[in-house]
Amino acid sequence: MTTIINTVEVQPDARRMIEGLRDTGYKFNTAMADIIDNSIAAGATLVDIRIIMDYIGDITIYIADNGSGMDEEGLINAMRYGSNERPDPGSLGKFGLGLKTASTAFCRSLSVTSRSAGNGTVLKARWDLDHVSIQKWNLLFLNPDQEEMKLLADVTEGGAGTIVTWEKVDRVLKTYSEQGGTYARRALERIQESLADHISMVYQRFLDPSYTDANNVIIRLNEKAIEAWDPFCSQEPYTEVVAERRQEVELPDAQTTTSFFIKAYVIPRKEQFSSEEEAKKAKLTNDRQGFYVYRENRLIHYGDWLGMFRNEPHGTLLRVEFSFDHTLDDAFNVDIKKSNILLNDDLYNWLKDQFLPAPRRAADDRYRKGVNKGVGKAAKGAHDGSNAGIGSKEKAVQMANIEVTDEENNEVEVTNKKGRFKIKLPLIESAKEGEVHVTAVDSVDDGLLWEPCLIDKHHAVRINTSHPYYHKVYVPNLLSGVTIQGMDSLLWAMCEAELGTINDDTKYYIKELRYEVSKLLRKLVEDLPEPDINNGD
Structure with a gap:
């Protein structure tokens, strides 16, 4: 047995560490969702996102909410890399890294401005990567600027809330010869459209007032409320539930059990929808088929078969809900971006060989009936x-x-x-x-x-x-x-x-x-x- 004779605390190099954590693989939509997760975890009922490009092309992004807010101790903890674990294990925030790594993946200056309940003081803290590169791990405290104070007042009506601000945004748009020109602004508009689509899907259960198992939240993008997108077209008359099951799972400690829920939907063919508008909303594309995996009612993965099958047109009409709570995080190996899960062999084989064959046949039959019309025409x-x-x-x-x-x-x-x-x-x-x-x-x-x-x-x-x-x-x-x-x-x-x-x-x-x-x-x-x-x- 080896004997420890001494210990030495080794601090990571601040510049290399904070620069290296910019490259954890975030996409813009995923990064923004990580910030929204924190707002929902703080009990917010309103999340207000503003994406602003000034006349020279510099971008500033604000994500404001009317959640519980933070005092000084809470703000310092939130800005710490590897913050303390939240009291609620079912919180959408999971590893204590998302706020920082998601933000600095796209900006070099991250500020958090917050006011806690029962405290009129507004506090603002900032990680500035250029400052860290020179001064090491120094978290800056500043006075909130006028824009942030106005936004906080609008969203919270004088109560508790928080604003996350991204400045020195250097990784959202590619370089344009005219930084603030027409092409850059059009590109930013497309990015915002994609973000709205992502939010409507990821937070569908929170955005839908009729869904009672999740807290209702209003999310606005540039002052326009985002509507929930239902991948399962559950209100359409021709949508069919072809299989569903709640599966009990024994946790490793053998003292408790939990469960996950799975439900397979065959959605209508294009001509079967109640209107052309509803058919368009359904997004009948190859990359929207497959599993829709929800952790604590938040979508974390969608649009494929988790390696079981290839995406092909005849599977377009089959969408499978897979829902679980935080108790299965370790069992499903939920990743840091909360964007993927990994199934063990037994569950993988059960899904592929026992649960999915009947739904796949049902979806294939419905697809073929529609396709045969097209085949007859083509042939x-x-x-x-x-x-x-x-x-x-x-x-x-x-x-x-x-x-x-x-x-x-x-x-x-x-x-x-x-x-x-x-x-x-x-x-x-x-x-x-x-x-x-x-x-x-x-x-x-x-x-x-x-x-x-x-x-x-x-x-x-x-x-x-x-x-x-x-x-x-x-x-x-x-x-x-x-x-x-x-x-x-x-x-x-x-x-x-x-x-x-x-x-x-x-x-x-x-x-x-x-x-x-x-x-x-x-x-x-x-x-x-x-x-x-x-x-x-």
Whole structure:
């Protein structure tokens, strides 16, 4: 056993440490959310954000709230890197670093101005990175400026509250030749639009007055209130809850248990929404599908499948709520930015293999029904060349003679080199002139990709446009006549070979072969990109 003979306190180099902590990987929206977290943790019912660019292009950002405010001791603690743990373990503030690291990721001067309840004194403290670089870990106390005093009065109506001020903002906008010019201002407008969108999603449960499990908060950006965005479109008539479960979890100390809640929603297709405006609000994009993970009612991660599946268009309609409280922070390895979680193997496998398969099928079915309209439109006329090409050689390559014996029951008699046999075969009248050898249909029994049939007594093949192979292989090539004719000819030839070799002993196995090939193709094309077909358009 090693014996300690001495201890030496080693202070980190102030300049290198505070500069290094600027690069913890924050994005602007995530950094702003960390500041809002502190406001909500302080019991604020109003958060007022002002982003101001002056005539020369310098940006100042204020985040003001009417929360509990701080006295001198509380202010010093809040500005400390690694501040004391909050009394409430369910607080949105978690590590005591967010205020500082989130702010200095984008500015070189961070000020906090605050007034506590029952105390009329307004205090202001500042971390100035340029000062720290010279004077070490010196927290500056200053007199609040006129703008901050006015804003504090507006937001708190003379009561308790806090303002976080970012100055020397050097990492929000890229460099423009005209710092305060038109391009810079337009870029800043886009940044503000993105921030409003982020806040409406991350704090949806706090912004929505009808959600009673979270404290209601008004958040304004440049004096405009931000509305909650519901990713699950829960008020839409066609939204369907396809699975939900509250799962008990035993904590490591084995003395207590907690739980998480999971709920899967299949949202409407574009044309199923109650209005075009609601469809637009739903943001039916590839990057909004997947898990929506909430910690203490605050969204911390969204828009993917946590590594279980790739984001693809057929998953666009499936959104899964995953909610837990602070007791599972360690179990889910919540990161410093509160923007991600890490699942253990047992939970990962349970979600992937047991909970999600049924919701994924339901979402896929709804998506396919909408996509099939688009496929039918896109495929119109795509098989004309195949019909003409096969028709010119039909008699020369036929391997069997087929006579209809019972039209009502789709029964035919096949004569081939093996003999004469009775089978059932789909009997179809041509949907349009000339389409008598290849026809694309919405579905085929058992999910088969193709099956032989008779169209106006011609030997033909039905191709299932609902099969993933059609979506991912056929659709991207619909404008390539040679490719389509080549694939159609292959499937028609397989049908003809089936009819030319079938007998009573093999007819079951031949259909089984089609089923297995169709299943294998479904699996093989999983990782192929899916064409973007507008639902209902």
